[in-house]
Amino acid sequence: MKTVLVTGASGLIGRHLCRLLETKGYAIHVLGRSKKNDLPYKQFVWDVNKGVVDSDAFEGINAIIHLAGANISEGRWTKHRQQEIRDSRVKSTKLLLKAVQAAGIHLDVFVSSSAIGYYGATTSDTIFAEADSSAEDFIGNVCLEWELSADAFEQNDVRTVKLRTGVVMTPTEGPLAKMARPIQSGFGSALGSGKQFMPWIHIDDLCEIYLQSIEDVAMSGPYNAVAPTHATNAQVTSTIGRVLNRKTWLPNVPAFVLKLIFGEMAVIFLEGSRVSSHRIEQTGFQFRYPELEKALTNLM
Numbered sequence: 001m002k003t004v005l006v007t008g009a010s011g012l013i014g015r016h017l018c019r020l021l022e023t024k025g026y027a028i029h030v031l032g033r034s035k036k037n038d039l040p041y042k043q044f045v046w047d048v049n050k051g052v053v054d055s056d057a058f059e060g061i062n063a064i065i066h067l068a069g070a071n072i073s074e075g076r077w078t079k080h081r082q083q084e085i086r087d088s089r090v091k092s093t094k095l096l097l098k099a100v101q102a103a104g105i106h107l108d109v110f111v112s113s114s115a116i117g118y119y120g121a122t123t124s125d126t127i128f129a130e131a132d133s134s135a136e137d138f139i140g141n142v143c144l145e146w147e148l149s150a151d152a153f154e155q156n157d158v159r160t161v162k163l164r165t166g167v168v169m170t171p172t173e174g175p176l177a178k179m180a181r182p183i184q185s186g187f188g189s190a191l192g193s194g195k196q197f198m199p200w201i202h203i204d205d206l207c208e209i210y211l212q213s214i215e216d217v218a219m220s221g222p223y224n225a226v227a228p229t230h231a232t233n234a235q236v237t238s239t240i241g242r243v244l245n246r247k248t249w250l251p252n253v254p255a256f257v258l259k260l261i262f263g264e265m266a267v268i269f270l271e272g273s274r275v276s277s278h279r280i281e282q283t284g285f286q287f288r289y290p291e292l293e294k295a296l297t298n299l300m
């Protein structure tokens with residue numbers, strides 16, 4: 001039986017992913033800031049800021065899936081929060097490499113989360129692909145540093161996969177629940193111009209991509225983890241309304257209101273371009289939910 005170490009397993013993606021890995025027969029080690037009562041796996045603790053990690057977490061592991069990171073949409077982007085967002089991803093990746101080397105083990109694969117924010121908070125007609133450069137904004141820079149820290153595994157002869165993930169649609173909590181709540185109450189509307197694209201992915205497809213990243217030895221480097229069909233914020237809003245059988249009749253929430261509430265972070269709601277799923281599809285990956293309406297109908 002192969003053993004996978006998952007960081008950030010208590011989060012939105014991690015909980016779904018660990019369930020899938022378990023059904024596929026993997027043993028799971030979980031590495032988190034604290035042990036959680038409701039995670040039925042072997043748990044180990046680390047403190048990224050102090051550079052401390054329980055070395056037992058690495059015993060007998062074949063792969064690491066690195067999901068941990070301070071949530072980018074929680075709290076205003078103060079200097080302190082920005083540092084936390086960066087450190088929780090970059091320092092943690094470096095700490096994992098150090099611990100793997102200290103344990104003297106050879107991993108089959110290191111899979112790191114990344115985000116479509118790599119391409120920048122910008123609204124355009126461009127369809128970004130993996131060969132495009134990272135943007136020079138805050139999230140673009142964080143994603144670049146995060147991916148470069150993951151590349152250090154590759155330089156140590158470990159196959160490395162980086163999944164530039166779009167907005168993950170899950171049945172409860174997460175971005176979809178946040179968008180659906182006001183729509184359900186009859187007060188939902190698009191944000192800003194509504195024309196910004198919102199690259200998205202159904203949680204089941206994302207978890208299958210993580211699984212394939214572990215098992216498909218031909219996979220290496222960055223892959224956009226986004227559904228093949230593109231939708232703007234206005235289209236996502238109206239599709240949620242249709243699925244919930246609610247009218248979305250209110251005018252769009254003006255950009256300045258979001259900037260007042262969220263400060264600099266508002267860009268993640270107000271800007272977005274299309275992102276290509278071509279490279280992951282070229283690996284043979286087949287999306288179960290390539291279309292938004294079917295994905296949302298399944299989730300809601």
Ligand SMILES: NC(=O)c1ccc[n+]([C@@H]2O[C@H](COP(=O)([O-])OP(=O)(O)OC[C@H]3O[C@@H](n4cnc5c(N)ncnc54)[C@H](OP(=O)(O)O)[C@@H]3O)[C@@H](O)[C@H]2O)c1
Pocket residue numbers: 007008009010011012013014031032033034048067068069070071072084088092113114115116164165166167168169174175
């Ligand atoms: N959800 C999305 O739509 C989406 C889209 C693109 C990219 N991603 C990326 O995918 C990864 C997982 O996403 P998610 O939605 O599952 O995130 P999440 O629900 O916010 O969970 C992330 C986990 O990271 C750990 N964590 C939080 N703050 C930390 C800190 N300061 N230092 C170290 N660990 C910390 C926590 O686990 P413990 O408490 O167990 O340590 C937390 O449960 C993240 O890196 C995220 O940026 C997510």
